[in-house]
Amino acid sequence: MNYRFAYLCGVCFCLCCFCASMSALADSNDINNPGFEIFDINSPPDFNAPAGWKRTNYTAVMSSFAGRFSNLRPPNWPLDQDIGLLPYEGERFVVLSTGDLLPEPNHAELRQSITIKPGDRLTGAYFFGTNDWTPYDDWGAIQLVQPDTNIIEVNIIRVCVADVESFRSMRGWQRFDYIFDANQAGEYDLRIFISDKQDYIYNSYFAVDGLVICPNSPISGDINADCAVDFFDFAMLANDWLCDCNDLSVFNDPNHNCMYGTDSDNNGIVDFNDLQDIIEYWLSGTMQGIVEP
Ligand SMILES: [Ca+2]
Ligand SMILES: [Ca+2]
Ligand SMILES: [Ca+2]
Ligand SMILES: [Ca+2]
Numbered sequence: 487m488n489y490r491f492a493y494l495c496g497v498c499f500c501l502c503c504f505c506a507s508m509s510a511l512a513d514s515n516d517i518n519n520p521g522f523e524i525f526d527i528n529s530p531p532d533f534n535a536p537a538g539w540k541r542t543n544y545t546a547v548m549s550s551f552a553g554r555f556s557n558l559r560p561p562n563w564p565l566d567q568d569i570g571l572l573p574y575e576g577e578r579f580v581v582l583s584t585g586d587l588l589p590e591p592n593h594a595e596l597r598q599s600i601t602i603k604p605g606d607r608l609t610g611a612y613f614f615g616t617n618d619w620t621p622y623d624d625w626g627a628i629q630l631v632q633p634d635t636n637i638i639e640v641n642i643i644r645v646c647v648a649d650v651e652s653f654r655s656m657r658g659w660q661r662f663d664y665i666f667d668a669n670q671a672g673e674y675d676l677r678i679f680i681s682d683k684q685d686y687i688y689n690s691y692f693a694v695d696g697l698v699i700c701p702n703s704p705i706s707g708d709i710n711a712d713c714a715v716d717f718f719d720f721a722m723l724a725n726d727w728l729c730d731c732n733d734l735s736v737f738n739d740p741n742h743n744c745m746y747g748t749d750s751d752n753n754g755i756v757d758f759n760d761l762q763d764i765i766e767y768w769l770s771g772t773m774q775g776i777v778e779p
Contacts, residue, residue, distance in 0.1 A: 501775060505521075517600065518539070520582040520698060521575045521695060521697070522536045522579050524536065524547075525547040525575060527739075534546060534547045543593060543594035545581075545594050545595070545668070545678075548579060549573065549578050550572055550573075551612075552570030552571070553565065553615050554586070555617060556617065559616035565658070567656065574659045576695075577695055579696075580689065582591075582626065582693075582694075583690070583691050587690040593680060596679075597678070598740075599673065599676075601672075604671045605701065605703075607665045608662075608683060610662060610694060610695065610698065610711075611659040611690075611694070611748075612628065612645065612692065613660065614649070618689075623648070623683045624646065624682075625645065627642075627680075628642040628662075628678055628694065629642060631675065639775060640725055640755045643662055656735055658745055661743070661747045663706070666747070698774065700713035700771065701713070712773050714769070714772060723761060724744060726742050726743050727756055730754050730755055731755070
């Protein structure tokens with residue numbers, strides 16, 4: 487290694503360390519307990535509800551989830567039953583169920599107050615799995631509703647049995663990014679919701695993790711969801727270079743970053759098309775805190 491290259495590497499390393507330390511200080515996420523890492527010690531004894539959220543029915547903080555099945559509905563989800571779904575971010579996530587309580591409910595909900603400013607980007611990840619079938623099209627959603635009501639103002643995510651097919655689930659976490667325009671700015675309740683359709687039989691499950699609000703952030707290229715596009719995103723993409731994210735074992739491999747969106751154009755392969763997003767928005771945005779995979 488020549489002297490000049492070594493010097494440049496040293497400068498880059500120092501800049502990265504500085505940026506990392508600044509990002510830790512600058513975490514200004516406006517959502518309470520956005521990664522569901524903290525649970526309420528006073529919540530029901532058979533599950534731990536997330537702190538900082540208003541809860542209705544079954545909303546449990548977990549560190550893994552492979553689904554719950556009955557003899558009539560044996561495991562049919564495309565998850566490794568020995569591993570299950572692991573956290574998208576941190577060490578825990580939340581799972582909402584249409585049942586798992588007595589008397590049998592037909593929905594579950596989390597909500598908290600939130601302020602949306604023009605240009606804010608809400609990002610995070612969700613997972614839906616079901617024991618039900620399409621005539622009984624259970625559904626999960628992330629919404630902005632008018633405060634203390636169920637009046638929907640913005641539908642951010644909606645996923646149902648028909649989307650994953652009867653008795654099945656998604657392949658793993660699905661990253662989402664939603665950018666709010668000026669007309670959508672205001673005060674809302676951020677609502678995470680799951681519901682049975684028609685009958686109460688056969689549960690469905692909706693998991694959410696890693697919620698982040700990025701102010702005025704780049705619209706793509708921010709793979710690690712720290713609200714800026716920089717070397718950290720490039721490193722995550724480079725790690726997956728030429729991998730096939732359509733391969734289930736690659737998608738759910740914790741040594742790969744497919745679920746964070748390295749295959750941004752969804753053609754399977756992580757290649758120049760995906761690098762283009764990072765190039766286009768290189769060094770834009772303001773770091774708000776690193777989401778540790
Ligand atoms: Ca988490
Ligand atoms: Ca159902
Ligand atoms: Ca980033
Ligand atoms: Ca691609």
